[in-house]
Amino acid sequence: MQGSYQIRALLPVEIRTAADWAAREGWNPGRQDAACFASVDPQGFWGGFLDGQMIACISVVNYGQSFAFLGFYIVAPEHRGKGYGYALWQKALEHAGGRVVGLDGVVDQQENYRRSGFELAYRNIRFGGVPSAGLAVSTGFEVQVLTAPTAELEALDARVFPAPRRAFWQQWLGAEGHHSVAAYRDGSLAGFGTLRPCGSGCKIGPLVAVSRPAAEAVLARLLQELPPGQEVFLDAPEPHAAAVDVARALGLEPVFETARMYRGLAPQLETDLIFGVTSFELG
Secondary structure, three states, X not given: OOOOEXXXXXXXXXXXXXXXXXXXXXXXXXXXXXXXXXXXXXXXXXXXXXXXXXXXXXXXXXXXXXXXXXXXXEEOHHHOOOOHHHXXXXXXXXXXXXXXXXXXXXXXXXXXXXXXXXXXXEEEEEEEEOOOOOXXXXXOOEEEEOOOOOHHHHHHHOOOOOOOOHHXXXXXXXXXXXXXXXXXXXXXXXXXXXXXXXXXXXEEEEEEEOOXXXXXXXXXXXXXXXXXXXXXEEEEEOOOHHHHHHHHHOOOEEEEEEEEEEEOOOOOOOHHHEEEOOOOOOO
């Protein structure tokens, strides 16, 4: 490393810059993702500054006392391979302390993550495209707009995410451009999901449901908000065959994949309820 290199927590405007960098990498974050992510852990976003200029970024966002998620790990191309990124990586991971840490990393970096103590749990696959098929939706669901977190939502979310995230939900459900709905069957919550605008098209995530019909009921309602001819992206856990089948049934094709990895004991999640990951950057 050369010059004066400083590592520190990012300011809000710098967090937005990190999201812009992620867009340039082709990760296509949502337009409001940076603000939503910062609401979870304002001290969880870090940057490496060379002679006062940000050249690297990373997030290690703490959820409570036991879990953190790592994302936004980017080094400016002209500064890669010089040790700046790894120094930032080490410093930011100190923020997690003894928490279990998850990440969704590009597959070709999997070996590097393993050397840092992360182990592969499964792959996530991003499906994308303009939907070319409709959904045969069961009539047994009542679908309502979701504007604030409820006890039922948090209980279902706890089955697919290893830590409470009320602050996230409060920001996420009220973010500009986000459309969130919940499906109920016989008065009980059966699924929920959010459609949000991105730099390219829109993403659906999270999409969580107790059954494929419930997931399709949520999806059908969200897709009503999709402008004609607009691309949509859905990130599905590869081991969940029904999620992959739903994405393919819409006419979407694989466009990207990640390696879901954990440092520490991998949480026991009900991945068969996850039809769409919330975000590759925040879990």
